[in-house]
Amino acid sequence: MSAEEIGADGRSVDAGLVRRLLTSQFPEWADLPLRRLLPAGSDNVIYRLGENMSVRLPRGEWAAGQAAKEHYWLPRLAPRLPLPIPVPLGAGKPAFGYPWDWSLWRWLPGETATVKGLVDPHLTASELAEFLTALQHALPVESGAPNPHDEVTGEPLAKRDHATRAAIAAVQDTFDAAAMTAVWDAALRAPAWDHAPVWFHGDLHLGNLLVSGGHLSAVIDFAGLGAGDPACDLVIAWNLLSPQTRPAFRAALQVDDATWTRAKGWALSTGLNAYTSYAATNPLVAANTRRQISQVLMDHARTT
Numbered sequence: 001m002s003a004e005e006i007g008a009d010g011r012s013v014d015a016g017l018v019r020r021l022l023t024s025q026f027p028e029w030a031d032l033p034l035r036r037l038l039p040a041g042s043d044n045v046i047y048r049l050g051e052n053m054s055v056r057l058p059r060g061e062w063a064a065g066q067a068a069k070e071h072y073w074l075p076r077l078a079p080r081l082p083l084p085i086p087v088p089l090g091a092g093k094p095a096f097g098y099p100w101d102w103s104l105w106r107w108l109p110g111e112t113a114t115v116k117g118l119v120d121p122h123l124t125a126s127e128l129a130e131f132l133t134a135l136q137h138a139l140p141v142e143s144g145a146p147n148p149h150d151e152v153t154g155e156p157l158a159k160r161d162h163a164t165r166a167a168i169a170a171v172q173d174t175f176d177a178a179a180m181t182a183v184w185d186a187a188l189r190a191p192a193w194d195h196a197p198v199w200f201h202g203d204l205h206l207g208n209l210l211v212s213g214g215h216l217s218a219v220i221d222f223a224g225l226g227a228g229d230p231a232c233d234l235v236i237a238w239n240l241l242s243p244q245t246r247p248a249f250r251a252a253l254q255v256d257d258a259t260w261t262r263a264k265g266w267a268l269s270t271g272l273n274a275y276t277s278y279a280a281t282n283p284l285v286a287a288n289t290r291r292q293i294s295q296v297l298m299d300h301a302r303t304t
Contacts, residue, residue, distance in 0.1 A: 057102040066223035067103035080138040110210030110217040119214030125245040129252035136198035154226035167272035187265020193229035234263035238295040
C-alpha cells in the first residue's frame, strides 16, 4: 500500500489493516471490538476500539503530523481547561504498507453538538467563552518567537484570499456575492493582532464540540492548535451561536472590533470552504455551513 493508494476517502484503511497494526504494536488492545466511525473527519479515518478508546489514522500527508502535536500539547493543556479534551494513549508507527504515524486516544462520551440540541444556548455561549479564555492563557507562549514551535504557527487570514474569492464566485447564485465580498474585504483590512500570542483551538465548530444532555461535555480534534491571533476560534459565534447569544459571548471574551471583524472573515472563509467542498454530498455539512454563512451575512446587514 502506498500513500497514493489510500486516497482521501481512506477506504483502503480497513479493519483488517487496523487490527494488524494493533496486534504488532499494541497487542494488549488488539482483541477489542473494532468499529469504523462514519462519517469521520476529513483528516483521519477513525475506528472505535472497545468502549473506551479510538484509533485515528491520517488520510494523507497533510494530516500526518497532527497526532504528534496533539500528543505533546494536549496533556499540558488539559489540566488548565474547564472542559475535557482528548487524552492520547499511544503513538503508532507506519507498518504493513500504511505510511504514516497513527494514534490511540481515550474515547470521550457525548454527541456532536447541534444548534437545536442545546438546552440553554445562553449558558452554552458563556461556557464557550470560559473555555476559550482558559485556553488562550493556559500555558505561557515562549518569548523570542511568534509561536513556541513551528507546528503551532497559525495560518494568516490573507493566505485564504484566493480560495475565498473563488468560493464567493462559485456560490454567487446561492448567497449574496456583494455582501460576502464586503465582509471579506473588511476582514483583510482590519488591523492585525498586535497583542502577545495566545493559544487557539484552530478548528472550533459544531463537529468538534460534544454535548451530553444538551450541555457541552468536551472539545475534540485539536489538529489546528496554534498560538497567535485568536480570531479563528470565534468562528463558533456564527457556527453555533445566534444573534441573541453572540453579544454575550463577545463581551465575555472582551473581543475588540478588529478581532471581531477578522473573525467574521474566518467564519465566512471556512464556511465557504466546507460548503463548496462537501455540501453537494453531505446534507448535514450543507445545512451547517449554509447557516454559518447566512449568520455572517445577517450580522453584516445589521451593521451596514
